[in-house]
Amino acid sequence: MNYLYHCQPQAEEFARQIIPVPADYPLRFGLPGDFRARFAKLCDLANEMYFDMAKRPEAYGLKLIDISSQDRNAIQAAKNTIHRLVDTLTRLCQSGRLENHRLVVDAGLFRAAIKKAQGGVSNPVPRYELILARLVDFGFVISDFTGKPFAKTVESFTMEYPDAPEMADTLKIYCDCWADLKNNHEDVLVWKWFGVYGFDYKVTANHKKLTAQQWLHDKAQRFRYTEETDRFYIAFHEYSLNYKGLYFNGDYNYKNKRIGRDLQYGLGKNSLSLILKDMDKYMAELETMPESIKDQFRKSSCNHCAMHYGAAEDICNYRRHWTMEGQAHDACAFHGFQFTDFAIERVPYYWRLLELEYGLKKE
Numbered sequence: 001m002n003y004l005y006h007c008q009p010q011a012e013e014f015a016r017q018i019i020p021v022p023a024d025y026p027l028r029f030g031l032p033g034d035f036r037a038r039f040a041k042l043c044d045l046a047n048e049m050y051f052d053m054a055k056r057p058e059a060y061g062l063k064l065i066d067i068s069s070q071d072r073n074a075i076q077a078a079k080n081t082i083h084r085l086v087d088t089l090t091r092l093c094q095s096g097r098l099e100n101h102r103l104v105v106d107a108g109l110f111r112a113a114i115k116k117a118q119g120g121v122s123n124p125v126p127r128y129e130l131i132l133a134r135l136v137d138f139g140f141v142i143s144d145f146t147g148k149p150f151a152k153t154v155e156s157f158t159m160e161y162p163d164a165p166e167m168a169d170t171l172k173i174y175c176d177c178w179a180d181l182k183n184n185h186e187d188v189l190v191w192k193w194f195g196v197y198g199f200d201y202k203v204t205a206n207h208k209k210l211t212a213q214q215w216l217h218d219k220a221q222r223f224r225y226t227e228e229t230d231r232f233y234i235a236f237h238e239y240s241l242n243y244k245g246l247y248f249n250g251d252y253n254y255k256n257k258r259i260g261r262d263l264q265y266g267l268g269k270n271s272l273s274l275i276l277k278d279m280d281k282y283m284a285e286l287e288t289m290p291e292s293i294k295d296q297f298r299k300s301s302c303n304h305c306a307m308h309y310g311a312a313e314d315i316c317n318y319r320r321h322w323t324m325e326g327q328a329h330d331a332c333a334f335h336g337f338q339f340t341d342f343a344i345e346r347v348p349y350y351w352r353l354l355e356l357e358y359g360l361k362k363e
Helices: 005-014 033-056 072-082 084-094 106-118 128-137 167-183 213-220 225-240 292-298 343-360
Strands: 096-099 101-105 157-160 244-247 252-253 257-268 269-274 319-324 328-332
Touching: 005 033, 005 072, 033 167, 033 269, 072 084, 084 096, 084 101, 084 106, 084 128, 084 167, 096 167, 101 106, 106 292, 213 225, 225 244, 225 343, 257 343, 269 343, 292 319, 292 343
Parallel strands: none
Antiparallel strands: 096 101, 101 157, 244 252, 252 257, 257 269, 319 328
């Protein structure tokens, strides 16, 4: 589409990043057996609303920044207004209770939650009445709603979805699971990979029964990696299981320090980022490695950013220097070694670099 505002392609991307709901994923304790199918219907509805938001952003009160603008702060502010949809839904759910497939909302609690919007991206949630109006257009019935903010005389109101009565139950369960997860996510494998705004089924899953491979595959789907890249990261993780003292929480860690990660920086764009510091440990063995790996050491990539405390143009504790094939190079230890050769055959070579750097030992 020929979009006019930044929020339009952003809203479309929210829709496209909703991953399919597996028919057999492990549910959190206490959820009904048919919840998966019900949640899939909620995701379909969310998908429709995000696409509608892309077509009619003004109907949702989104921030309209001209598509030609290069103002990063303004562009991010526009993206943040997309979150008003879910921020409104979560405030409705946290202020209400279920009765016969209807959400009975305490209007006073809802008004207070909308003003505070604690835990949401929208702080507060302005013009929530526009979101409610679009919910009505999509089939919800909200009592005492006239298209304007609720008057102080309204003590409570109800929200239901007559075409699929259990939609209100599903929405409430999802938001309640998210609220619980925010307070108890220490044991969640890769918390940062999902969010309530993406209607991710894993919010309602039993995380102890989800495999790392499932997390990796879902991330590949969400950010539209190629099949080769998807297979590569699964193989890379499987190889990591050979080592003692190494653990995976979305990043690869050893002795409480991150040593590698999948660095995602755009749809379909990512790199395997390895944190390498001591060039002398693997320069000799590097000569036996594939050309695609050696190429990363044949170029300088330090941006001389002076980002860290005490860094300057000529001094930086994170800058690494080496000589290869008679040429001197430098790079940032944390950002300079990003590999994009995702052939599965490369996996042992990448881990060999980490073995040499950190002294990793196999089980």
